Amino acid sequence: MEKADYRCLIELFENCFYADYQTRLVAGDDEPLYQPGTAGADHQVIFAHGFFASALHEIAHWCIAGAARRQQVDYGYWYEPDGRDAEQQAQFEQLERKPQAIEWLFSACADVPFQVSVDNLGGIEVDRAAFTAAVRAQLVAYLRDETLPPRAERFARALAAHYQQSYRSVVCQFLASA
Template identity: 30%
Template sequence: MDLNEDECCQYLIDAFAGIFPGLKITGGAEEPFYVAPKENTGAIIYFRSNYPRSLLHEISHYCLAGDRRRSIDDFGFWYSPCGRTVEEQSRFEIAEARPQGLEKAMCEIVGLKFSPSLDDFSGRPPSEDFLKNLEVAYREMMTSPPPTAGKVLCGLKKYGDANGRLMLV
């Protein structure tokens, strides 16, 4: 299947609707954001533009957040924009290794190319620790994922073709 980014995102949104029927997923946002469920509304994930990788990354955070964090807007996370100090970038890498490990596993299932994201345009390469921790998290997701992550990985495989792959692009 050779889909453009809009079609790819819609395909993924449809797949996740079957996995998380109460979760609304919307693209086109300037910045990703999670809106926790309120009294009469369900949770909403906004992902960046029409980028399939942004969608998968935000779903990764949702899967790993746990019930308490899913009850807080943006999962209660902090965000420092590009231009971080070395210390801020280090904290970012520590917080991002596990979600990116799950994102890498989802990319593999759906046939999207994965590359680590530092969300930093300084030109600094990813640290060796970050790359190592990302790989450890990826192996965890492939062998013994937490329950919600496992549900997503299994659901994506079922939504795919006979080989369990969506092969979006």
């Protein structure tokens, strides 16, 4: 299996969370979606088009979502599509800072590149560097203050072990660069 093969993420996610949360990671054909289970059906974290980065991003959202949010389609959030104005983009970046920080940690643990997603190709010009700095600052705060959501830490450690990396070294790299 090659390094960024999403199938290993499905297996790792299953091993980490299925017994406790009856939730499966699923490669989708379309846009990402969280689908809560009903009538004995499993919950599903569906990522886009078999993309490794999409899977990491959707797992990050799931790791942040509390129990009540995990009972709602897409955690009860409303998504503003491409073409956002400055105010909408600022709100998007505020909301996306935390999951993208966790995604960055996951990427580092899997030894794959990370790039923030501003997700506004048809909208205003976005300051990608400023958003990257905000996402990094959020990740450093999670690690420095030991406030990383427990499921996120659990999955990050599983990724690091699978990709033969030291979780502690990954964390130290972020903290040293702060």
